[in-house]
Amino acid sequence: MKRSIGLLAGAVLVSAWMPAQNAQAQNAVSCPVKLGGILPLTGSMGPVGKRISDSAQLAVKHINEGGGIKGCPVEFILRDDQGQPTVGVDAAKYLVEVERVPAITGSVSSGVTLPILTSVTVPSKVPVVSCCSTAATFTTLAQEGKTGGFFFRTLPTVKTQAYASAKVAADRGFKRVTMIYINTDFGTGMVKDFTKAFNKLGGQVLKTVAYNENQPSYRAEVNSALSDKPDAVFLVAFPQDGATMTREWISLGGTQNLILNNALRTPEYVKAVGGKFLQNAFGMDNASTSGPTVESFKQSFQAAYNASPDGPGIYNQYDAVMILGLAMNLAPDLSGTAIRDAMRKLQSPDATVVGTGPEEFKKAIALIKDGKAIRYSGATGPLEFDANGDVSGAALIWNVKGDQLGTDQTLTVEEMSKLIKQIDG
Amino acid sequence: MIGQAIADGFLTGGILALGAIGVSLSSQILKFANFSHSELLTWGAYIALTFTMFATAGAPIGPLSFGWSLLFAVLLAGVLTGVLAIIVDRLVFRRLRSRHANSLTMVFASFGVALILRNLVLLIWGPEAQYYTSELQIATEILPGIRLLPDQVFVLGLTIVLVIGLHLILKYSRLGMSMRAMAESPALARVCGVKIETVVRWTWVVAGMLAAIAGIFSGLTVQLRPEMGFNLLLAILTAAILGGSGSLFGAVIGGLVVGLAENLSVLVIPANFKAAVPFMILILVLYFRPQGLLGKSETK
Amino acid sequence: MGIVSYLIFFAIVVSILSIITLGLNLQWGSTGVFNAGVVGFYAVGGYTYAILTAPGRPELLVNLELPWILGVVGALIASAIAALLVGLATMKLRGDYLAIATFGIAVTIQLIALNWEGLTGGSLGMTSVPRPLSGFFETPFTYNVFYLCLSAGFCLLTYWALERIVRSPWGRVLRAIREDEGAAIALGKDAATLRLQAFVLGSTVMGLAGALYVGFIGFVSPFDFVPIITFQIWTMLIVGGSGNNKGAVLGTLVVWGLWSASGTLISKILPAAFQTQGGAVQTILIGLVLVLTLLFKPGGLIGEEPTTSRHAG
CATH class of the missing domain: 3.40.50.2300 (Response regulator)
Incomplete structure (x- = not known):
């Protein structure tokens, strides 16, 4: 014990002059x-x-x-x-x-x-x-x-997702919605923002049911959410628990009007639940729907992992x-x-756009060498950070057609900021 | 609502009971609370999954979601899980027994064994959730307000058959008598010519088989995940203690109480607190009956 | 330089975890109380510190903004009270039963932290919890050196105090209860009260560790107090050698060291495709260390020292 304290004290002394040397080393x-x-x-x-x-x-x-x-x-x-x-x-x-x-x-x-x-x-x-x-x-x-x-x-942020989902839910004519959400900052944030937006747009959140992760079964939660016979249910979950709950929800006769969060936009989720039960479901995600940079990323990921x-x-x-x-x-x-x-x-509006993949990266390096401005448009489309490090982006509304994930509609950056203004006042 | 919650409670309770019987058996005969028991559930469920992946699925039986291959897989997984339990016993618990280690040393060893077994599942089968069948059944209303799936009815029925069968074995077979003798007094049992190691081996086989079946049922009605057993562990241990270690029907009642309490509680309190409900019941029961609901009071 | 800085950080974590292990050693090693709810009392300490010292926010119930040292004192008091309540309800239980009951209490405490948003910040936790005396230090490095002195100081203090206690007449009675409760009762010792005292004192020590941890990180979250931590602390105590305070500290160092080192090794040597399996290998390793210790070195790295009475020769 004593010896180790001696060692540490020595280390502390030695390191007192280190930071200066270290700052120098960073330039090369x-x-x-x-x-x-x-x-x-x-x-x-x-x-x-x-x-x-x-x-x-x-x-x-x-x-x-x-x-x-x-x-x-x-x-x-x-x-x-x-x-x-x-x-x-x-x-x-x-x-x-x-x-x-x-x-x-x-x-x-x-x-x-x-x-x-x-x-x-x-x-x-x-x-x-x-x-x-x-x-x-x-x-x-x-x-x-x-x-x-x-x-x-x-x-x-959660806010973009929640507001966009509330808007689409209201557009589809849902009035009474029940939420089942994961009991983390993500889920509780979604509940708060969605409730605020949905109320503003004339709807009503009937009931919110939190679930904790790692439960052996979510039957009790699902049963509790079923009680009010809502027009639609908003499920905020990750694919594994989400699939379990959706299966139980549907097999117990719950509505197939499902509102889903971005994390559930996976083929695993669709496969586990079964596409035919998800035809009335929609969800929100941020990815820009198409464009060459998005496609090229999709292809290279598919090629690399066969998934x-x-x-x-x-x-x-x-x-x-x-x-x-x-x-x-x-x-x-x-x-x-x-x-x-x-x-x-990396986001000045008039700069040259560089996309995804090694070729584009090579191009970007060349442009940087020439002192030209560049702007990154990535796997989620054009990326722009605000002062707080958050991205403002277009919203994508996805759905399920047959057994495949599809795109229902997009909300552009302008539409989103209009929506945010409408709700936050 | 209440009717549905009670029906769901019986289903969860039945699965917990199968696990709790195994824990209860090993705590009587092996004299320690086996925290790795839940991993036998996971292993059983995954072994059955592997088997159904290789076997041709076969047409679903009647209204059920699975074919004969799963029923055969249940048998096979039960046996293999029993074998796994014996291997673990050979490697770890028997060595400790032969050193006359105290029961809490065995408990700690079972912590370690649980960590190893659980993460081996993760390495072998990967972290993703899996299903025996991706077919989704729609529940039928069997009583007003109560919906059940054919699979669930099957699971409940088979659980009842298993419990009665086990009761008969324990009561009338030679093995059952030896087991009960061991539970009462190992020293006396040895004097009477009971082969201790044979009884221990059979205890592991029975506990392992029941665990595998509980795991498969849980996988069938929910999903398969590497943590599925671990997530059931505390409910199972609670059920075993609640019923009073040492009684078959105690474990069954313990399982049902925990299952019903979980499902009924969300009608009264926010679902956020569901996980705490079984423990609150446990602490209340133990405060007034430290030996559990059906346990005999300590006289040793 | 970087290594030194990391080692200081590592030593801070080890000294905080050692305090928990020391508290558990008083309960289990000295008295034989099977507390499987370690993380619950650690959480009570950590949250009390955060609640008492955190900057005021309108959405919170408590906005005291007390100085850090009062936060630490409050953490000690709160964890002692929590342990007293839990102890009164459970101390007559034995062995595995007590383990499950205390485990359940730890789960309940975590659920309260997760769901009582007004008090604890809910699932978001509380940010900007003040770090003791952080205003006096220019760089993160010098602050960590200071914090090491603080946490190691508390660790040594705990070690010294517990050493005194186990060697006192009170400590000897605790061991007597552990070895043969019936005999201790026959000798006129009030075993139930003594077990309760040891339980409360040990849990208070765990609460201290919680306060030091939150003070160090400057943030408190319910996901910091998951049940697996209880298992980790138990592994540390058993590997080090229960019944021996030196063993408790050594076990913490070895197990946490092995954990960090194996993580580093895995991220270095495993090819990218197998990185994700690395975490499972790490946990298997901890399980193996626990089982192998019990099989081949049942007393732990440093077993309990034989403590015979001076008079018995």
Whole structure:
């Protein structure tokens, strides 16, 4: 015990003069360039996180094939957070201090991403780009200046999703809606925003039933939600629990007017429930519906993993890594501040558009070398961060035709901001 | 609403009861609470899944969602899960027994075994949810306000048959008598010529088979996931203790109480607190009857 | 440099977890109380600290904004009260029954934290919880050095106090209860009260760790207090050697070290396609360490020291 304290004291002394030396070292880029990743690979979010990590690995591959970062190949160091904040913070600390990664992508649950920001990356000035943390808290923190601008996310906040869903629900003539939602910041946020918007648009939320993850069965929750015979049910869930609940809901005779959240837009969910029961279902997602950049991403993901990229966070995670790769190339050096500032330079309206895949990345590097401005249009369409690191995007309303996921309609950026104005007043 | 909740409660309760009987048997005969029992449920369910993937599905039987291949898989998975339980016993628990380790050491060992078994499922079969059949059944209204699926009726029926069958075995067969003798007093049983290790082996086989069946039922009525057993673990242990370790019907009643409590509770309190309901009942019951509902009071 | 900084961070986590393990060692190692609800008392401490010190927000019930040290004191008091209530309801239970009951209480505490939004911030948790004296330090590095001194100081204090306690006459009676409760009662000891005392004291120590953890991270979330943490703490105690406070600390260091090291190794050596299986391998490893310890070194790395009475020679 005593000896270890002595060792630590020694280490503290030695390190007192280290920071200065360290700042110097950052100007020269040494190969390979490291990029940190923190995602839930096991635990209840494991199935979701696994696919998301596939997407991150694909983006890293594309960056490397497209010329890497500042002429160096990228080494992606991925750590599992198990959906636990303590483990995630430990992983972040390791990546920042030991691996000295200049930037991190992650994590999925807001409850994991938040402490990573507050206790590790913001104090150390390391940019974090998340594919999937939707909590409104990040916006609040950014407004209070507590993220230092070092946090970005490539998916719209809960608010965009909730408002768009409320609008479509109202357009379809639903008056009385029951919600079943996952009892996390994501689910509760969705309930609040949807209720607000739906009331404003003339509808009524009859009942909200929370469910906790990892229950052996959700029959009781479903039974409780069935009681009021609603026009439609809004299910906020992840594919595994979501499939169980939808199956139970339908087999117990619940309405097939289903409103679904973005995470359920996966072929697994459709297959598990059965397409024929989902013909009246619709859901919201942010991805721009089509366009060459989206298609090219779809094809390369399909080719790499022989699986569809439709699923929670997969498009968004690809963009999170690609945009970091572009920003790191654009930044004058690989310090956190430089990368943070470069992230915002990727969206000037009159710049040349670069898309997904290695070829486009190669093109982007050439443009950067020539000092030309670029703008990233990714797997989720054109990406634009506001002052708080949130993206404002078009909303996509998806549905199921036959056994396939399809597109019902899109709400453009303009329509969305009009809607937000209408509801928030 | 209440009628449906009661029907669902019986269904959940039946599955919990099958698990609780296994826990109860091993705690009587092996003298420790086996926290890895729930992983036998998971393994049983996944072994059956593997078998149905290789076998030709066969036409569904009557109104049920599955064919004969699943019924055959139940048998096979039951046996293989029993074998798995014996292997684990050989590797871990028997060594501890031979050292006369105390019962809580066995409990801790079962924590470790549970971690290993659960994550092996994750490695072998992957994290995604799976189903025996993707066919979705629509429930029929059997009584006003009560809807049940044919599969659920089948599960309930088979559970009742299994419990009665097990009761008869325990009561009248030679093995059953040896098991009961072991439960009463291992020392006395040995004097009377009961082969301890044989009884232990059969206990694992029976517990493993029941666990596999409970796992398959849970997979059939909900879904298969690597954590499915773990998510049932506390409800099963609660059911076993609630009924009073040491009685077959106690475990069944414990299972039904927990199943009904979970399903009825959401009509009264917000569903957010559902997970706490069985424990609250457990603590209340134990406060007034520390030996459980049907348990004999401690005299040892 | 980076390694040093990470090691300091690592040492902070180990010292906080060690405090929990020490508390559990008093309950289990010294007294034989099977508390499977460790994480519940850790949560009570952490949440009390956050509730008492967090900056005021209109949506919260409690807006006291107390200084951090009062937050720590409050955490101790709250976890002691929670343990007293739980103890009164459950202390007459034995062994596995007590384990399930306390486990259920930990689940309930987590559910309350998750659902009582006005008090705890609900599923979002509470952000911007003040970190003790953070205003006095320029860089994250110097702050972590300070925090290590703080958490290691509390850890040493706990260690020292518990050492004194187990060697006191009171501690000897606790061990007597563990070994043979009937005999202890026959000698006129009030076993039930003594078990309750040990349970409350041990849980209070766990509450201290919770306050230190939340103070360090500056954020509290219900997902930080999941049941699996209880299993992890038990593994630490058993691997280190229950009944021995040095063993409790060593076990924490070894198990958490193994956990972090295996995570690093997996992210380094496994090819990208198998990375996702790495987490499962990590957990299997922890399970193996637990089982192998019980099989081959049942007393743990450092077993309990024989404590014979001075008078018995």
